[in-house]
Every structure is written in structure tokens, then in C-alpha cells.
Amino acid sequence: MDTAVEATDLVKRYGDTTAVAGLSFRAPRGAVTALLGPNGAGKTSTVEICEGFRRADSGRVRVLGLDPAADAAELKPRVGVMLQTGGAPTGARAGEWLRLMASFHAHPIPARVLLDRLGLASASGTPLRRLSGGQQQRLSLAAAVIGRPELVFLDEPTAGLDPQARMATWELVDELRAAGVGVVLTTHHMEEAERLADHVVIIDHGRVVADGAAGELTDSAQELRFYADPELDTASLLAALPPASDVTTHPSGRRTQYVIVTNAPGGLGPEFVATVTTWCAANGILPEELRVQRRTLEDVFLELTGRELRD
Numbered sequence: 001m002d003t004a005v006e007a008t009d010l011v012k013r014y015g016d017t018t019a020v021a022g023l024s025f026r027a028p029r030g031a032v033t034a035l036l037g038p039n040g041a042g043k044t045s046t047v048e049i050c051e052g053f054r055r056a057d058s059g060r061v062r063v064l065g066l067d068p069a070a071d072a073a074e075l076k077p078r079v080g081v082m083l084q085t086g087g088a089p090t091g092a093r094a095g096e097w098l099r100l101m102a103s104f105h106a107h108p109i110p111a112r113v114l115l116d117r118l119g120l121a122s123a124s125g126t127p128l129r130r131l132s133g134g135q136q137q138r139l140s141l142a143a144a145v146i147g148r149p150e151l152v153f154l155d156e157p158t159a160g161l162d163p164q165a166r167m168a169t170w171e172l173v174d175e176l177r178a179a180g181v182g183v184v185l186t187t188h189h190m191e192e193a194e195r196l197a198d199h200v201v202i203i204d205h206g207r208v209v210a211d212g213a214a215g216e217l218t219d220s221a222q223e224l225r226f227y228a229d230p231e232l233d234t235a236s237l238l239a240a241l242p243p244a245s246d247v248t249t250h251p252s253g254r255r256t257q258y259v260i261v262t263n264a265p266g267g268l269g270p271e272f273v274a275t276v277t278t279w280c281a282a283n284g285i286l287p288e289e290l291r292v293q294r295r296t297l298e299d300v301f302l303e304l305t306g307r308e309l310r311d
């Protein structure tokens with residue numbers, strides 16, 4: 001795997017608060033990596049260390065093989081970062097400001113292309129101070145990608161955006177990936193991580209609690225559910241299933257819901273489902289509302305941390 005970012009054993013403290021507590025992850029090039037975790041998990045601190053804006057108390061970071069603090073000048077044209085527009089000249093208009101950002105790069109994306117893509121064309125003549133929060137955020141995103149960087153860091157890129165602007169941002173991230181750009185983004189939206197990321201790093205209390213391909217984290221956690229009579233002989237059902245399977249029962253009105261999980265080789269595939277339905281048929285049972293469902297990242301997070309992700 002060609003690595004864009006490699007962070008090893010990062011620690012960051014603010015006074016008595018340990019924001020990052022020995023965190024390691026790798027983000028590949030040409031793929032989207034989501035750092036997913038609840039508020040205060042340490043995502044922003046981690047990203048700012050990777051961007052070279054903060055120094056870790058200990059640990060090591062390599063970005064495109066370089067040290068983000070010591071090699072900042074070399075990395076600057078190759079790495080896109082969403083910055084606040086706060087430092088820009090007060091009277092600057094959105095389009096002018098973006099064209100100024102473009103002028104710092106050898107082969108920029110034309111400013112008007114990005115203004116169109118991010119629904120900002122009509123705001124091009126608006127002074128920065130009059131842009132809405134969502135417009136400023138999209139302008140920062142445009143500025144981060146205008147220089148055709150190899151790697152982009154996006155900290156909560158869609159926080160506070162309306163659904164349309166969020167979709168435009170997601171489509172831009174898809175295009176960056178398709179163009180071979182590495183993207184590292186932070187989010188506490190499960191939906192965003194599931195929709196965008198090839199690779200998810202789940203962070204809680206400054207540590208990585210799970211790390212893997214987005215599908216891997218949820219594929220390994222499937223379950224089969226059905227409703228039937230409460231009197232079903234679960235010992236007999238379990239005996240028919242491959243070893244490393246489990247059946248739990250959940251009373252639901254006059255029926256019972258049966259939930260089956262397995263760690264058997266092959267997992268919860270077609271053969272496993274056939275074994276269950278064959279057993280049901282042999283015992284004269286109709287498994288109502290039978291479904292195999294992938295557990296969500298939310299379920300995985302809850303299982304790992306005992307807590308829910310919250311906005």
C-alpha cells in the first residue's frame with residue numbers, strides 16, 4: 001500500500017487533558033480515510049498534527065514521506081488544507097479570493113469551475129464577511145483543492161451544511177478520489193463515513209478502537225433475524241448450525257424475534273441462510289420477515305465503546 005499519512009503513537013496533551021493518547025493510523029494514497037469519532041475524541045488534534053499546525057508531545061508523523069513540521073515548505077504545494085477565510089483581506093470577494101489562492105499554484109483548477117461545482121457561482125461577487133457559514137466552508141474546501149494537491153485534509157467538511165451542499169461536497173470528494181488524490185477527513189457522521197470512506201479509523205478517547213476497510217468493519221458483523229413462535233427449540237436450531245454460531249431470543253408481542261450471528265468460516269452467506277431455512281422447513285416453521293442485515297458503523301462503534309456517536 002502506498003502510504004500518504006503514517007502516524008505512530010501520537011500523544012497530545014493540553015494541560016491535564018490528554019486529547020490524543022498513543023494514536024496510530026495509516027492513510028493510503030488515492031483513497032478516502034475517515035477518522036470517525038464522537039466530539040472530543042481527538043480527531044481535530046490528530047489532523048492538526050498531521051497538517052503541521054500542532055506539534056505532538058510524542059510520536060511520529062510522516063506525510064507523503066516527509067515531516068509535516070520540518071518539511072512544511074516542501075509539503076505546502078502538495079497538500080490541501082481547509083483553512084478559515086478569517087485571515088483574508090476584509091473587503092475581498094469570494095471569487096477574487098479564490099483566484100488569489102489559485103495564483104499560488106502552478107496548475108490550479110480554474111476558480112470558476114470550483115465555484116460552479118460547489119454552488120458558489122452566485123456568491124462570487126459577495127464580500128467574504130457577508131458569506132453564510134456554509135458558503136465560507138465550501139469556499140475553504142475550494143481553496144484546499146484548487147492547487148490539485150496529492151493529499152487533502154478535511155476537518156468536519158460538511159458540519160452545518162444543508163443537504164444539497166453536503167451532497168456537492170461528497171461528490172467533490174468522490175472526484176478527488178477518482179483523480180488519485182488521498183483524502184483524510186474527520187467526521188462524527190456515520191452516514192458520511194459509510195458513504196465516502198474506503199478506510200475508516202474509529203477513534204475514542206484519543207485512541208484508535210477499530211481500523212479497517214469500511215466494508216470490512218461492518219461485513220464481519222452481519223446478523224440474520226426472523227420472527228416465529230416463542231416455543232421454537234433453539235437448542236435444536238443451534239445444533240444444526242456450524243460451530244461458532246449463536247442464537248438469541250427477543251420476545252416481541254405474541255411472537256419472538258430470533259437473532260443469529262456466526263463466526264463460522266464463510267460467515268453469514270447463502271449456505272448459512274439455507275441451513276436455517278432448511279431447519280425451519282424440517283420443523284414446520286415459517287420464519288417470518290427473515291432478513292440478513294449488515295450491522296452499521298453505529299452498531300460497531302456502540303459495541304466497541306459502549307457509547308453512541310452523537311452530533
Ligand SMILES: Nc1ncnc2c1ncn2[C@@H]1O[C@H](COP(=O)(O)OP(=O)(O)OP(=O)(O)O)[C@@H](O)[C@H]1O
Pocket residue numbers: 014017018019037038039040041042043044045046188
Ligand atoms: N487548544 C486546546 N486547549 C485545551 N484543550 C483542548 C484544545 N484543543 C482541544 N482540546 C481538548 O482536547 C480534546 C480533544 O479535542 P479535539 O478537538 O481534538 O477532538 P475532536 O474529536 O476533533 O472533537 P470535535 O468533534 O468536538 O471537534 C477535547 O477534550 C478538547 O476539549
